[in-house]
Each structure stands twice: as structure tokens, then as C-alpha cells.
Amino acid sequence: MQKISKYKTAMTYAQAWFSAAKDNHIEDKVLEEIRLLKESISQNDDLWGVLMQPVDDNNDKVKIMTDIAKKAKFSAISEETLKMIAENNRLNLLKTICGAFAKIYYQDKGIVEVTVDTAVELSEAQDNRLKKTLENKLKAPIIINYRLKPEVLGGLAVRFNSWLVDDTLSGKLKKLKQYMLDRHTV
8 A cells, every 4th residue: 555645645635625715716715714723723732732643533523623613613615624634534734734725825826935034023114125025026926934043143044935045144154154164275
């Protein structure tokens, strides 16, 4: 029997979820539901840790996921998808499924997802300026995911697709170190 990767399995669920949402013209609503779900997962690690454990009888997990969807007033498509994920004992892939859905959504809408590493949180003005600059350079709407990383010391590292623009102090120091090592060995 061929083993399928967890990412491929998650991508299959995400693609089906997105297709159903798009067919019903509610992909924007479902993306918002997924954001709420991801936020809930990150705020309730203990609960989600229990839900993601494999079990023989999924009835309790199915009921919990259905209740969560109803209380959050999720669409019928999201409720059914979460129910199916629980029935198939795939809740351990839920974060990956949600991330894959977002990637499919962004690709469908022509949105470029950008990851920015920074030592400190940017002000609203800095955020707006960076977003406008990136949208002009990439000629597309963008979504910025910030990661606070004190080790960058200062500046920004911007990642999108397979590109990396490293304008961090730590990156500059590494380049300087390499330059000095190269000059020393000549």
C-alpha cells in the first residue's frame, strides 16, 4: 500500500473545501471562518491537542466539531467539511488544511502571500508603506504575514514565492563576516 504524505492529504481536503466554497460563491466567507478556526486553535492548544489525538471512535470529535461550527455560525460547507475531517480522523491535519486553503484562495484571487521577519512590530504607518511598496513592486495585491524574530536585530527579511530579500542587520553582518573571511584567505 502506498503511503500518502500528510501535506498531500491536507491539500486534498483544502482543495475540496475551496471548490465547494467557490461553487457556492462563499470563498471569502469560508476564508474568514478558517481565520477564526486558526485563531481558536492557537488560543486553545490544550483542547486542540486532545482533539487531534487519534482514537477508534470519532463520534465525540464529530460532535465537538459540529458544535464549534454551529456556535461560530460557520457556513454549511465549513460545518460539513469539519465534520468529514473529524470522521476521517484527520483533525491532526487541521492547521495544515487551513493553511493550504488560504494558499489556494490567494492563488485563485491573484494575491501574493509575503512573509516578513522583523525584530520589532511595525507601526501602522510602516506597515502601510511596506504593503504599498510591495504591491507596486509585485504588481499584485498582497497579504503580509509578520514573524517577530529578535535575532534579525533590525531591518526586514521579506520572503515571497521563492524569493528572499534580506535587509536585516544580522544578514548584513553575516555578509560582512564572509567578506572579511574571503579577503583574509586571499
